[in-house]
Amino acid sequence: MSGPVFMNFPITTTSHSLSEYRARGGYAALAQALREMTPAQVGAQAKASGLQGRGGAGFQTGLKWEFVSKEAPVVYLCCNIDEGEPGTFKDRWILEHSPHQLLEGMLFASYALRVRHAFAYIRGEFDLPLRRLEGALAEARAAGIVGENILGSGFSCDIVVHRGAGAYVCGEESSLINSLEGKKGFPRNKPPFPAVRGLYQRPTVVNNVETLATVPWIMANGAAPYAALGARKTPGTRLFGVSGHVASPGLFEKPTGYPLAQLIYQDAGGVLGGRKLKAVIPGGSSTPILKAAEIEGVTLDQESMGKAGSMVGSGAVIVIAEGTCMVRLLQVLSRFYAHESCGQCTPCREGTDWMNRILERIVAGKGSAADLATLTRLPTGIMGNTVCALGDAASMPVVSFIKKFGDEFAYYVAHGRSLHDGRLAP
Amino acid sequence: MTDAFTPALLARFDVLRDQYPPEMRTSLVLPLLHCVQDANGYVTEADAARIADYIGMPAIQVVEALTWYTMFDREPQGRYVIKVCRNIACSLRGSEDVLAHLQQKLDIGIGETTADGRFTLKTVECLASCGTAPAMQVNRTYHEQLDATKLDQILESLT
Ligand SMILES: Cc1cc2nc3c(=O)[nH]c(=O)nc-3n(C[C@H](O)[C@H](O)[C@H](O)COP(=O)(O)O)c2cc1C
Numbered sequence A: 001m002s003g004p005v006f007m008n009f010p011i012t013t014t015s016h017s018l019s020e021y022r023a024r025g026g027y028a029a030l031a032q033a034l035r036e037m038t039p040a041q042v043g044a045q046a047k048a049s050g051l052q053g054r055g056g057a058g059f060q061t062g063l064k065w066e067f068v069s070k071e072a073p074v075v076y077l078c079c080n081i082d083e084g085e086p087g088t089f090k091d092r093w094i095l096e097h098s099p100h101q102l103l104e105g106m107l108f109a110s111y112a113l114r115v116r117h118a119f120a121y122i123r124g125e126f127d128l129p130l131r132r133l134e135g136a137l138a139e140a141r142a143a144g145i146v147g148e149n150i151l152g153s154g155f156s157c158d159i160v161v162h163r164g165a166g167a168y169v170c171g172e173e174s175s176l177i178n179s180l181e182g183k184k185g186f187p188r189n190k191p192p193f194p195a196v197r198g199l200y201q202r203p204t205v206v207n208n209v210e211t212l213a214t215v216p217w218i219m220a221n222g223a224a225p226y227a228a229l230g231a232r233k234t235p236g237t238r239l240f241g242v243s244g245h246v247a248s249p250g251l252f253e254k255p256t257g258y259p260l261a262q263l264i265y266q267d268a269g270g271v272l273g274g275r276k277l278k279a280v281i282p283g284g285s286s287t288p289i290l291k292a293a294e295i296e297g298v299t300l301d302q303e304s305m306g307k308a309g310s311m312v313g314s315g316a317v318i319v320i321a322e323g324t325c326m327v328r329l330l331q332v333l334s335r336f337y338a339h340e341s342c343g344q345c346t347p348c349r350e351g352t353d354w355m356n357r358i359l360e361r362i363v364a365g366k367g368s369a370a371d372l373a374t375l376t377r378l379p380t381g382i383m384g385n386t387v388c389a390l391g392d393a394a395s396m397p398v399v400s401f402i403k404k405f406g407d408e409f410a411y412y413v414a415h416g417r418s419l420h421d422g423r424l425a426p
Numbered sequence B: 001m002t003d004a005f006t007p008a009l010l011a012r013f014d015v016l017r018d019q020y021p022p023e024m025r026t027s028l029v030l031p032l033l034h035c036v037q038d039a040n041g042y043v044t045e046a047d048a049a050r051i052a053d054y055i056g057m058p059a060i061q062v063v064e065a066l067t068w069y070t071m072f073d074r075e076p077q078g079r080y081v082i083k084v085c086r087n088i089a090c091s092l093r094g095s096e097d098v099l100a101h102l103q104q105k106l107d108i109g110i111g112e113t114t115a116d117g118r119f120t121l122k123t124v125e126c127l128a129s130c131g132t133a134p135a136m137q138v139n140r141t142y143h144e145q146l147d148a149t150k151l152d153q154i155l156e157s158l159t
């Protein structure tokens, strides 16, 4: 137990069940809101809380909901359970341990937006999270919490679980929408934004799991108490995942504005094997890397992280110990992005493939100084010139790794081998 | 006509269809492809065409989905498909050693199936197990915090 919004109950073999969620006070706020609040009031409370999206982009949730036309005959809600950003493992925790909290959040959003059919788009690989979600949904349906005339309120909403099939890009909201329509997961040009024209051309809100699962707390406790948690401009708590070279990797609920160094050295037990810290990727694999010295004084909120030159992203903190080969590590990422580019825009398709081939060559000891120069130049042609943010996501690591660890890249190219022993694992 | 399309499977199709509002017919593509793969282990283009008939849409669109999404297999796989994550957090915690160990034990390369048809070895991208890395999936089941001993135990248990 460590945080107010999520990690506020002991995990047992039955703590994910409906009866225990209700015993913790779950669905009480929903029942009350359906009786006493208008959809607009629910939306206003979400907005007043200052909640921002937890999927990576950090867009204000209440504002996103406001973009949806009140006159639209059909509105859809999609919960984004694609959880694919490397380093991220938080949405899975919510599904495994508190699936009803997500369902309650989806119902609040559906009520605010007058949604009749909401979709839970879940990545196809997930096993236990899927079973827990389906189990919770069956319980909720049987209890009259999902479906027709919810809790006798006259409000009806169905939640449909829809499995993805293995594509990182389908976590991008417009790609997710195309995928949900049965198409290839090609992201769409924006505008129009999904809130205006999304699933089957209907206004559609796509929200992350953690975002939606936060809403019940806001509705039960009030917008002001939520806004008072954490950093002033980006309030609340977040589920931060710490992975890589730390003694105790794991997920921690912390208020925004929590010190990054404390998360690494106290909560996650410090660097593995007592080694020195080399670098941190603070918000998922796409966010710019920070050198050890750069994390001093940095807190886990967008303002502080932005000043340090990176982003909070999906709250995924990846820790890298001294002695790790940054060239090989970057190649792991560049291979991933090249593999996951949907190929729709030339700069991303060609650029990610080219960056990956250059890094493959460098890692194989066959790279040249000209290769390194090309690698340094390629991101400028990609960033800002693509349909979705995957192009930027693939570019930012390349830019920041070379900027911060340029000597290692130069050494690798000059000597045909790593400055370190080349291993990534300790 | 493959034996995948049993009456039980078609009944399952109907259940899935009824979950979606009528304007969302084409949303059935992925659920039905999953349904056939779960029943049969893989999906052929002929299966995709039958799914398209069921939905009432051009076969080419279902075939496109079948080939675009990485989770669908178009030919028989080993009884146990091992998918090792090779992304960043797992790499930092030894996924290269996991892959090397499996390749040596099974005596196959990545993408190959053992001669007895028992194991297929593949790599995948981040499985959202980064906090319990290194991780892999065997069919649907996740296995995490892997090391050589654990790998050997898992292999032995899969008969
Ligand atoms: C390539 C790419 C992958 C993404 N993957 C995810 C994901 O797995 N889960 C997620 O919630 N958002 C993901 N996003 C962000 C979504 O596009 C979208 O911003 C988010 O789901 C909105 O929810 P929120 O406002 O609640 O954060 C991704 C974006 C991009 C560009």
Ligand code: SF4
Binding pocket: A169, A186, A187, A340, A341, A342, A343, A344, A345, A346, A348, A349, A386, A387, A388, A389, A390, A391
């Ligand atoms: S940026 Fe890349 S992934 Fe995104 S739409 Fe363009 S090609 Fe596809």
Ligand code: FES
Binding pocket: A086, A087, A088, B085, B086, B087, B088, B089, B090, B091, B125, B126, B127, B128, B129, B130, B133, B135
């Ligand atoms: S990097 Fe392997 S599970 Fe995330």
